Amino acid sequence: MALPIPSLRVAREQNHLAWDPEIPPVASIGSGEVVEFDCLDASNGQLTAESTTQSLADLDFARVDQVSGPIEVDGAEPGDTLQIDLLEFEPAGWGWTASIAGFGLLAEDFPDGFYKVTRFDPSSGSAEFWPGIILPLAPFCGELGVAPATGPLSTIPPDLHGGNMDTRHLVAGSTLFLPVFHAGARFSVGDGHATQGDGEVSGTAIETPMRARIRLTVRKDVHVTGPEFLAAADPHAAMxxxxxxxxxxxxxxxxxxxxxxxxxxxxxxxxxxxxxxxxxxxxxxxxxxxxxxxxxxxxxxxxxxxxxxxxxx
Missing domain, CATH: 3.10.28.20 (Acetamidase/Formamidase-like domains)
Structure with missing residues (x-):
């Protein structure tokens, strides 16, 4: 089935570094329209396919986990629900994974940084992570959210408005529901992952620039108080x-x-x-x-x- 043509494209330069209802929208759409987002990786372009472990020392954490948007959805009011249909995620042909000093579940075990680049053909559906270890690709965006009730909030921890949930099940075909706290909802997205385990324990997945197609619909007949979602069937469930x-x-x-x-x-x-x-x-x-x-x-x-x-x- 052909994907719907987006009515709006959001450039990678149209991004922000906090969840804040005071940030003005970059554009407005009608309920039910499709938006295409061109998202940088979680480093905001600071890390590339040519970066090395030494590059981590120069990483500016004040610039990481930016999100593209916000998009105002006409008719969305506080108390409504924003339905977010995840139509397509297209990763770049490379991504990075790292252990960053002071960050991650086992930060005390791994005090020294390490940076790894994985190259892959997005159309192949898989990537060789280490020699002989093949990962199925399951691209998604770790950051999906609306303007929070109050702000500004960091883009790093998630909250009731969504944000950096890093939920690997929010792949194409899934539908996310978020509460609306402000008129227009003001939706943003970012933090592309080519694939990830449940937990993202080092603090990173295969981080990659991402093109995302998403339909945004105002639901006045649904009420949620925090993120809820309908997960698509896992295409790699057998494995x-x-x-x-x-x-x-x-x-x-x-x-x-x-x-x-x-x-x-x-x-x-x-x-x-x-x-x-x-x-x-x-x-x-x-x-x-x-x-x-x-x-x-x-x-x-x-x-x-x-x-x-x-x-x-």
């Missing part, structure tokens, strides 16, 4: 939900249990597949899924890290 190796983290603190699960997965990836700790950590960020397995048997809870065995050629 991601097939045979998997899993490691558990168990204890009274979910964050610590998550760390323990990932640490055990890193150990297994080294033991069974010869990856060094940094290679394994970055693979966990882009391909391993963290899940809460048990949250009722107090005082201890279980977080599980799942590695699809189909990744290994």
């Amino acid at each position: 991601r939900n097939g045979a998997r190796y899993a490691t558990d983290g168990i204890g009274p603190d979910l964050m610590q249990a998550a760390r323990d699960a990932v640490r055990r997965m890193i150990e297994w990836l080294g033991r069974e597949h010869g990856l060094d700790p940094m290679q394994a950590y970055l693979l966990c960020s882009v391909a391993i899924d963290l899940r809460i397995s048990e949250i009722v048997d107090v005082p201890n809870f279980v977080v599980t890290a799942y590695c699809p065995l189909g990744l290994f050629a």
Whole structure:
């Protein structure tokens, strides 16, 4: 089925670095219209396919996680819901993954930075991350949001308005619902990911510039108080939900249990597949899924890290 022609294109220069209702819209559209966004990567173009680990030292964090927009949707009023139909995500032919000092689930284990570039053909549907380790591409945008009730807010943590949710299930074919806090909703999007694991544990996915086509519709018959979504069927479900190796983290603190699960997965990836700790950590960020397995048997809870065995050629 042919995709609808966008009524508006948002250039990559039309972006902003905070969620703030005071930021004026770059354009207005009618409810139900399609917008095409040309988004830079999460570094705001500071990192490229030629960058190296040394480039991380010059990264200006005040410029990261910019979002394209905002777009005003005619008729949207506080109390309404904005329906966001994710029609298409087209990544560039390259992306970067990093461990950045002081950031990530295991920041204390990996104090030194590391930068990795992955090149791929977007039409192939896959990318070789490490030799013999093939990842299925599942592009999406980590940042999707509307103007918050109050601001300015950083674009790095998510909130009830959406923002940096980094939810890998929001791929093309999915529909996101966000509460409207201000007239026009003022929608923005960014932070393209070619693929990611549940958790994005190093703090990065395969970060890539992204072209996104999105339909924005005002819903006055639906009321949500925070992000909700209808997830499209996973095109790689047979692989991601097939045979998997899993490691558990168990204890009274979910964050610590998550760390323990990932640490055990890193150990297994080294033991069974010869990856060094940094290679394994970055693979966990882009391909391993963290899940809460048990949250009722107090005082201890279980977080599980799942590695699809189909990744290994």
